[in-house]
Amino acid sequence: MTDGLSNPEVPVPEELRGQVAITTLDKVYNWGRRSSVWPMMFGLACCAIEMICTAASRYDLARFGMEVMRPSPRQSDLMIVSGTVTKKMIPQIVRLYNQMPEPKYVLAMGACASGGGPFKEGYNVVSGVDRFVPVDVYVPGCPPTPQALLHGLMKLQQKIDGQSIRSVRWYRKEASESIPVPILGPDLIDPRDIPHIKAHAPAESPEEAQA
Amino acid sequence: MSEQEQSTVAEPLEVHFPQAVTPDERKGYQGYVVATEALPEVATYARDELGYDYLSSVTGVDYLPEGKTEVVYHAYRTAGGPALVLKVQVPREDPVVPSLVGIYPSADFQEREAWDLLGIRFSGHPNLKRILMWEGFHGHPLRKDYQEVYFEAENKPFKNRWPEGKVYRVEEKAPLKKNVQYPPDFTAEGWVPEGDAALYAGMGQVVAAEGGNGRALNTDQIVVNLGPQHPSTHGVFRLVVTLEGETIVDLEPVMGYLHRNHEKIGERNTFLMNMPYTDRLDYICAMGNNFGYSLAVEKLMGITPPERAEYIRVMMAELTRIVNHLWAIGFLLNDLGAYFTPALYAIEERELVLDVFEAVSGSRMMCNYFRFGGVARDLPEGVLDVVRELVHERLPRKVDELDTYLTHNEIIRARCVGVGVLPPEDAIAYGMAGPVLRASGVPYDVRRADPYSIYDRLDFDVAVRYNGDVYDRYIIRLDEIRQSLRILEQVLRDIPEGEVQTGKPQYQVRVPAGEAYGRVENPKGELGFYVVSNGKPNPWRYHVRAPSFINLTAMGEMCKGQKVADVVAILGSIDIVLGEVDR
Numbered sequence: 001m002t003d004g005l006s007n008p009e010v011p012v013p014e015e016l017r018g019q020v021a022i023t024t025l026d027k028v029y030n031w032g033r034r035s036s037v038w039p040m041m042f043g044l045a046c047c048a049i050e051m052i053c054t055a056a057s058r059y060d061l062a063r064f065g066m067e068v069m070r071p072s073p074r075q076s077d078l079m080i081v082s083g084t085v086t087k088k089m090i091p092q093i094v095r096l097y098n099q100m101p102e103p104k105y106v107l108a109m110g111a112c113a114s115g116g117g118p119f120k121e122g123y124n125v126v127s128g129v130d131r132f133v134p135v136d137v138y139v140p141g142c143p144p145t146p147q148a149l150l151h152g153l154m155k156l157q158q159k160i161d162g163q164s165i166r167s168v169r170w171y172r173k174e175a176s177e178s179i180p181v182p183i184l185g186p187d188l189i190d191p192r193d194i195p196h197i198k199a200h201a202p203a204e205s206p207e208e209a210q211a
Numbered sequence: 212m213s214e215q216e217q218s219t220v221a222e223p224l225e226v227h228f229p230q231a232v233t234p235d236e237r238k239g240y241q242g243y244v245v246a247t248e249a250l251p252e253v254a255t256y257a258r259d260e261l262g263y264d265y266l267s268s269v270t271g272v273d274y275l276p277e278g279k280t281e282v283v284y285h286a287y288r289t290a291g292g293p294a295l296v297l298k299v300q301v302p303r304e305d306p307v308v309p310s311l312v313g314i315y316p317s318a319d320f321q322e323r324e325a326w327d328l329l330g331i332r333f334s335g336h337p338n339l340k341r342i343l344m345w346e347g348f349h350g351h352p353l354r355k356d357y358q359e360v361y362f363e364a365e366n367k368p369f370k371n372r373w374p375e376g377k378v379y380r381v382e383e384k385a386p387l388k389k390n391v392q393y394p395p396d397f398t399a400e401g402w403v404p405e406g407d408a409a410l411y412a413g414m415g416q417v418v419a420a421e422g423g424n425g426r427a428l429n430t431d432q433i434v435v436n437l438g439p440q441h442p443s444t445h446g447v448f449r450l451v452v453t454l455e456g457e458t459i460v461d462l463e464p465v466m467g468y469l470h471r472n473h474e475k476i477g478e479r480n481t482f483l484m485n486m487p488y489t490d491r492l493d494y495i496c497a498m499g500n501n502f503g504y505s506l507a508v509e510k511l512m513g514i515t516p517p518e519r520a521e522y523i524r525v526m527m528a529e530l531t532r533i534v535n536h537l538w539a540i541g542f543l544l545n546d547l548g549a550y551f552t553p554a555l556y557a558i559e560e561r562e563l564v565l566d567v568f569e570a571v572s573g574s575r576m577m578c579n580y581f582r583f584g585g586v587a588r589d590l591p592e593g594v595l596d597v598v599r600e601l602v603h604e605r606l607p608r609k610v611d612e613l614d615t616y617l618t619h620n621e622i623i624r625a626r627c628v629g630v631g632v633l634p635p636e637d638a639i640a641y642g643m644a645g646p647v648l649r650a651s652g653v654p655y656d657v658r659r660a661d662p663y664s665i666y667d668r669l670d671f672d673v674a675v676r677y678n679g680d681v682y683d684r685y686i687i688r689l690d691e692i693r694q695s696l697r698i699l700e701q702v703l704r705d706i707p708e709g710e711v712q713t714g715k716p717q718y719q720v721r722v723p724a725g726e727a728y729g730r731v732e733n734p735k736g737e738l739g740f741y742v743v744s745n746g747k748p749n750p751w752r753y754h755v756r757a758p759s760f761i762n763l764t765a766m767g768e769m770c771k772g773q774k775v776a777d778v779v780a781i782l783g784s785i786d787i788v789l790g791e792v793d794r
Contacts, residue, residue, distance in 0.1 A: 041442050045469055045790055046494035048446065049576065057555050058562050071442040087390075088345055089447055089468040092439055112471075116390075118488065120381075121361040121479075122472030123352045124344065127382060127390050143576060183404045186349035187391045194399045200386050 045083025102170030239725020242296025317642025446789030507729025535734035546783035585712030644736025
């Protein structure tokens with residue numbers, strides 16, 4: 001691990017080579033973060049079972065420093081959306097996402113979380129969690145095998161490696177904005193959509209009359 | 212046997228109620244049509260005089276062309292035997308049916324579901340609220356004239372989605388490009404959501420209790436919410452608990468957070484297309500779900516699978532049972548506070564069984580292996596040897612290991628013995644099924660009571676325990692694993708060579724009009740599929756009697772008077788899977 005970390009662009013005296021590593025702050029920072037991504041203990045559906053299997057002895061998530069699953073969003077870095085996102089559940093998911101401290105990542109596990117999956121046409125199904133929260137990694141599969149989830153997590157590590165302390169959003173001056181929590185009305189209401197809903201309301205009624 | 216005595220002593224329904232009860236004479240249908248107002252009387256008679264003490268399934272069917280809504284009841288005798296099917300027909304414009312909660316408490320959640328999804332009102336129901344959708348949702352989605360936002364056509368397979376060489380996605384046609392629609396008079400601004408006001412109404416009231424020191428002591432009842440995101444709720448399930456100190460006064464389960472419209476999608480799908488969806492009901496036991504659904508459709512089609520396929524089916528179903536019970540025991544320990552380590556022990560062997568599933572079906576969890584009249588493909592080479600090794604070596608050792616570690620463990624006994632007791636008469640009344648019912652001393656197992664497939668030829672005992680507490684519900688799962696191993700030994704010994712599919716495998720099966728109720732003893736309890744066909748390629752009605760869902764009916768009863776920490780253990784001992792609770 002230190003091989004990848006050490007990047008001596010300045011000369012290091014011969015006798016100190018074993019003791020001193022010179023690198024960039026970004027690398028140390030990202031190395032620490034990528035090796036301790038704590039997922040939120042949060043299972044939605046079938047994919048959660050494969051997530052548990054990934055954490056269990058055969059696939060052993062601990063190899064990646066990710067075995068510490070936290071039930072509280074305040075202590076977790078990664079939200080693995082493992083299963084079908086329903087309209088009844090999305091307010092809670094958005095709220096959990098808002099409660100996670102930065103830096104935070106979202107991994108959409110499986111077809112349902114990525115785009116609705118086999119249940120997309122359902123009246124209570126949100127076609128993809130990315131309609132509401134930003135997703136960093138999509139893992140296809142129904143459900144993805146533990147290997148696929150591990151691959152997704154390694155992709156996330158690659159993404160973390162590419163980030164720089166100078167440009168990440170959580171060190172910017174402006175406060176990070178939270179996502180407005182959807183409301184359960186006659187159907188799911190996204191507060192960001194209210195102007196659209198208003199604009200579409202008259203257009204919808206003739207269709208209703210036709211049907 | 213008392214069953215025979217009863218049927219000779221008591222008059223059959225149509226004789227006793229010549230006016231109100233008529234046999235259902237539609238082709239392919241069975242049972243009786245009961246006059247709406249006579250239903251409670253008929254149900255009481257069926258329960259008390261005819262011995263149909265176990266109301267298994269309540270559901271509705273929307274017969275749009277006839278303008279009728281029908282409510283279908285399936286009742287059984289816990290002594291065994293076939294179903295008594297009662298039907299009530301009401302006009303679909305304003306369907307009102309008398310509630311049976313007073314006679315069969317197991318109707319509680321199922322009637323709420325029928326109200327929620329089909330808009331059937333049950334007069335006299337004590338708590339007729341929506342159960343899977345939220346209060347305030349617009350419409351009753353399982354009615355045939357309800358169209359979802361992403362509605363494309365009445366039936367699948369849909370026409371080509373690449374009309375002019377250009378792919379289109381269904382959301383492009385939706386007005387808001389999202390899966391939402393609003394009633395025409397709806398204004399989003401200033402909308403006040405109903406929230407959980409109805410749920411919390413009447414909970415957590417201040418009560419005055421007499422203090423010991425002469426002064427009146429005011430105590431608050433606290434309302435505690437567990438879930439839907441909570442590590443001990445086994446998924447997105449929510450419990451609203453009213454506490455007085457640590458003691459539970461009232462408990463209400465709230466579900467629907469994983470309601471993914473299984474039945475509505477199932478009614479658009481062709482019959483075969485539903486097979487992979489059944490995998491995702493109780494996603495720990497995909498093979499068992501396949502089994503139930505194939506049985507229901509095979510009943511309609513009037514075919515039976517060849518001998519080898521029957522053996523393969525039973526083998527898969529029993530392996531599934533073992534896997535499920537190992538999982539349930541491991542996560543019960545999780546719920547008792549022994550976080551994850553015991554679960555690691557318990558699910559170690561599960562991976563090996565999943566390897567078998569992957570070898571035969573191509574997928575670890577979502578097997579989609581059964582077909583109408585057989586199974587999708589024969590066992591690959593070497594699988595039988597692997598199963599033999601598992602059944603004779605690994606799995607018995609694992610069961611003994613769990614038995615040694617857990618059964619006499621002091622903490623487990625302290626946490627489980629005498630907690631969440633459910634007496635046998637309550638267990639029957641609430642429609643509990645599977646290990647929960649049998650741990651209460653009711654030896655009711657569909658494999659024995661109403662044998663399907665080759666279970667009548669196999670030698671096994673129905674596991675039963677008598678205390679009905681969390682401890683017995685744990686230990687009965689060990690018993691059942693041992694019985695499953697016994698069955699598997701016989702299956703491995705006797706499995707014949709031959710075909711695995713009746714007739715030619717086909718994508719579009721021809722299913723004659725009629726109704727069928729296929730049920731299997733799934734690891735969680737009686738899993739039933741009620742399928743109505745009108746002769747077209749798609750089922751007219753497709754309903755799942757989900758054991759996890761109905762087992763929750765007694766949750767409140769089991770928890771009252773217990774401590775708040777016991778709720779988690781009791782929930783773990785029922786062993787629910789949310790995919791099946793919410794469907």
